[in-house]
Amino acid sequence: MPDAAWRRVEAITARAPEKPAFGQPCNGCGFCCAAEPCGVARRFVPGAIDGAPCPAMEFEHGRFWCGMVRRPGRYLGLLHDWADEFLGGEVSKALGAGKGCCADVG
Template identity: 80%
Template sequence: MPDDAWHRVEAITAKAPPKPEFGSSCNGCGFCCAAEPCGVARQFVPGAIDGAPCPAMEFEHGRFWCGMVRRPGHYLGLPAWGDEEMGAMIGEALGTGKGCCADVG
């Protein structure tokens, strides 16, 4: 990752917990989403582009959350009544709960 991208990611995630070790439980540090949007976001969230922070990053209670898992209807322009089921499917596709997948220094 270029130095300017590191600085951007560090600035975005400064108020969040430090990035956990690769494979450890996610703590909401936001590193992966600040570095770039995932494939789901790039395909479905307007404004999600490679090399930019994911527009579906949500910060609450001192950590980042995936907006596509929490409230996908908001980002997809759909009614919220399907958020729980759709969010669970998106979370499964993203590997939510499987551990940190950002294998970087």
């Protein structure tokens, strides 16, 4: 990761918990989402582009959360949150949520 991108990620995640070691449980540090949007976001979230922070990053209670897991209808432009529970679960499975940190960097 180039120095400028690294500084941007550090600035975004400065108020969140420290990034866990590779393979350890996610703690909401936001590193992966600040570095770039995942494939799900790039495909479905307007404004999600490679090399930029994910627009679906949400910060609450001292940590980052995936907006596409929490309330995908908001990012998909659905008028109601009727599908959030189902779609959020499907996005969670697609992303491997709960499998551990997959950002194998410093």
